[in-house]
Amino acid sequence: MALSVSQHKVIDATVSSPKRFKSVDDIDIYRTGAKCASGEKSDPHGVGMNWHVTGSLRRKPGRGEPTHSMSCSDKLARWNVLGVQGALLSHFLSHPVYFQSVTVGAGPCDLAALERAIVKRVSAVANLIEPFVCHQPVLFHSTMAFGDGRNSVLSNSLSTEKIVPSNTAIIWSSLADIHEVSVNGRKQGTTVKGKASVKSR
Numbered sequence: 001m002a003l004s005v006s007q008h009k010v011i012d013a014t015v016s017s018p019k020r021f022k023s024v025d026d027i028d029i030y031r032t033g034a035k036c037a038s039g040e041k042s043d044p045h046g047v048g049m050n051w052h053v054t055g056s057l058r059r060k061p062g063r064g065e066p067t068h069s070m071s072c073s074d075k076l077a078r079w080n081v082l083g084v085q086g087a088l089l090s091h092f093l094s095h096p097v098y099f100q101s102v103t104v105g106a107g108p109c110d111l112a113a114l115e116r117a118i119v120k121r122v123s124a125v126a127n128l129i130e131p132f133v134c135h136q137p138v139l140f141h142s143t144m145a146f147g148d149g150r151n152s153v154l155s156n157s158l159s160t161e162k163i164v165p166s167n168t169a170i171i172w173s174s175l176a177d178i179h180e181v182s183v184n185g186r187k188q189g190t191t192v193k194g195k196a197s198v199k200s201r
Contacts, residue, residue: 001084001097003076003137006105006146034058034071055121076102076118080135081125098135106145114139 036042040056058071070078076099083096090096104114119136128134145152153163168188172179181188 001099002101002103003099004103004105004142006149007107007151032058032071034060037070054116073117077122080118080137081122081128081132083132095131099137101138101140103140103142105142105149107151109141111139111141 035058036053037057037059040058041053042056043053044050057074060069060071080098083090083098085093085097102114102118104111119134123134125134150163157163167184169182170179171182183190
């Protein structure tokens with residue numbers, strides 16, 4: 001199984017990736033709004049490379065209420081040990097399912113920082129029960145840009161309006177013969193009064 005991402009947005013890798021080199025003494029990094037989880041080392045908010053701390057678990061940033069979902073780098077690091085199959089499928093599979101490779105699309109990318117964030121950060125995990133291991137996928141940086149990615153859309157757009165992801169999703173399953181459209185996580189057409197009902201989910 002292979003994972004391909006259009007941008008280098010793996011948070012714990014991003015915060016240690018050099019962004020600008022104005023001079024030897026003026027180096028900055030990409031920054032994130034993801035907050036360090038409770039009990040983890042906090043960001044020092046120092047100058048340049050010292051703005052963020054690396055290695056801390058972080059909560060995924062969002063536009064609304066604070067979320068308890070972990071950042072993408074934390075999830076990838078966990079999957080490199082436990083696999084991507086989840087707890088339910090683990091009862092039926094003899095071995096965990098690991099990503100054999102991770103490919104990042106064209107654009108800024110620091111493979112060393114990515115490896116530290118999703119592989120080396122969990123390499124010291126010990127006393128794992130077979131068949132779990134600290135897996136190391138092969139990391140690639142592609143020169144091919146994702147045509148529908150944010151950077152490609154921005155570079156080809158004549159509009160000055162802010163581009164945001166769509167809140168609409170098409171849900172389809174051939175196994176359960178389910179097909180529907182959701183908006184903001186609710187079935188399309190759900191009224192304000194009925195948004196808390198089971199049918200709207």
